[in-house]
Amino acid sequence: MNRVIDRTGFAEIPATCAESALQRAFDRHDLALAPAALAAIFDPEGVISWKATGEPRRDGRPVTRGSVFRIASMTKSFLAAAALELRDRGEFDLDRPIDAYVPGVRFDFAGEAVPVTVRQLLTNRSGLPEDNAWADRLLGADPGAIDALGAAGLRLTAEPDDRYQYSNLGMSYVGRAIEAVTGHAVEDEITERLLEPLGLAHTRFEPAAYSADRTLAAGFRTFDGGRSFLDEPYVGAGALSCIGGLFSTVDDVARWAAFLQSAFSDAPLHPEVLSARSRREMQRISTAIPLDAEPSAEPQLPKLQAIGYGMGLVVEQDRRFGRIVQHAGGLPGFSSHMRWHVPSGCGVVAFGNSDVFGAGGLATRALAEVLEAVDAPSEHLPPWPETLDAGKRIDDAVRTGEPLDGLAGLFSANVMHDLPAAVREQRLVHARSDAGPVSLRQQPFEERVLAPRGPAELRWRIACARGSLVCEIRLVGLRGPLVQSLAIECRDVGAAAGGSTI
Structure with a gap:
């Protein structure tokens, strides 16, 4: 692929x-x-x-x-977008305390008044506790009644920025702030x-x-x-x-x-x-959600690496498919x-x-x-041109037997110190021995690239007679990127690769 x-x-x-x-x-x-x-x-x-x-x-x-x-x-995604649109215009500051826009609202933590910002409310890390059952029946509440609750003082169960807690009331104050601005x-x-x-x-x-x-x-x-x-x-x-x-x-x-x-x-x-x-x-994790805090209706779907709240949206990192954005x-x-x-x-x-x-x-x-x-892609992470060029040079060297330490200007100084050239070449000999001779007929380099991990990282496969060599490089982000790490290992031994060998 x-x-x-x-x-x-x-x-x-x-x-x-x-x-x-x-x-x-x-x-x-x-x-x-x-x-x-x-x-x-x-x-x-x-x-x-x-x-x-x-x-x-x-x-x-x-x-x-x-x-x-x-x-x-699902309305919260529209609220968040409206807040960000005002922010982009310079009319709204997400990092100001909410009482700068909604005077009188007070938040208490451990017996002390603490400031809570618009951003903390919008990303569900204000410290206000979860309130779904209570808020569901108050959608039509009079604004004056909500103002009175805020003026009386709202008790936090966590310090602002400490943890994820889903608060409808907290996010409603973002709406009140928008009204104050507009x-x-x-x-x-x-x-x-x-x-x-x-x-x-x-x-x-x-x-x-x-x-x-x-x-x-x-x-x-x-x-x-x-x-x-x-x-x-x-x-x-x-x-x-x-x-x-x-x-x-x-x-x-x-x-x-x-x-x-x-x-x-x-x-x-x-x-x-x-x-x-x-x-x-909006679609980037701002507040981490513990994986056991919001189980899916069917726990086996999806298999998540991470989950968090963005702004008005929940962001999942699926192990197979990458980023999925959602809201219930x-x-x-x-x-x-x-x-x-x-x-x-x-x-x-x-x-x-x-x-x-x-x-x-x-x-x-x-x-x-x-x-x-449809075998959907896991992520859109195209490598830098320098990453591809470095991969192709190393690929040519491994396939032809050229010494890696002879690739001038490719590696950062640490590479050959972290693993001396003689040791690296000896390990490569063993890997080639396990995988078998390298196949002459390889697919184009781009078609041998494996799952992406970022623009500065690349993994690819070299077909061999009895398996394959999987190469992985990572570049350091300088103006002229250099390969800072290289790993080559034998995989899939026993699977015939076919074709002529060298």
Whole structure:
């Protein structure tokens, strides 16, 4: 595979592949937990395939691709983007204490008042404790009541910057700060700065904003595994709407995800709306989340190396596929989830109109299925030209038997001191002996490059008669990069490489 060198040729995902992935995910999910479910697989161009079951209002009308569901805490990504847009304009300072924008709010830790910044609130490391159950019912709270809570003093369970704790109340103060800066309701700012210029015509804060011909999923709750359902009226709009109030469709969420993901491409979408740099900042871990703190609905999916909170988004580092960005949403009556694979732009959005539906499990499985099916790249990390040149020179030397210490100007001074040339050559002789003679007919160098580890690192394979030699180099980031470490080892002994040998 040549994807290590050039990701631009990543193949489109066939509709049949997306359909199969959705079907497998639906087959393994407990669909009885919600009256209706809707999910879609998308790429940077939009929705590839969608699948739905049930009746969103339990009135005989089926779910359609355009059905509207409440997306709850997925709203936080829009709030974060609005805050960063103001920051980029020089109108908002993320590192100022929040009380500089929202006077009167006080935070106490261990009996003392401590400052808490906008950034700490936005990245869930303010020290405020998790408050989901409490906040879910206060979405429509009066701003004055929330102000009174802040003035009375909010108790922290950790010192600011110490650890991850998900706080809806804390992030709602970011919304209040935006209102202080702009003089307008934060919901209006999100609509005017993001929803309208991006063409997200079906993403709104109020049910009344939709036309009569648009189906809005009603909310429901079940306490007996889906054998019966109770109506759950929409939680109202108020002081906490900015952290969970939005409604949307699968197509609008796919467009939003494409806008955010494109920040990692050579042609970011709509840079006039929000800079690519700020979008990348949203999708970069700011606060580490312990791996056991947020288990996925299905623990075997995904297999993570790391997880953390960015800004309004959760960032996962999958062992196989690299960076995946996601956020869940849950309110009484609704469950939602969006996630996308940064290197390929492939993603999934899932909705269910019951808070116990577990949309995250459905979306996680669907994305894993489609990424596996298309052998998606793990990361877009093209090596420096100097890294490739160094690899090619070392590759030629190893294949022809040229002494490595004769490669002038390639290595930093430490390389031949860390492992003397005579010792290195002796080890290489043993490795060649185990792997067998080097094959004359090698694939082009770029096609022998293995999984990427960064622009200054490179791994590649040299085919031999009984196995292969795997070479790995790491360069130091000087103006003229030099190879600071080199390792060559025998792998896959016993697998015939074929071809003529030297």
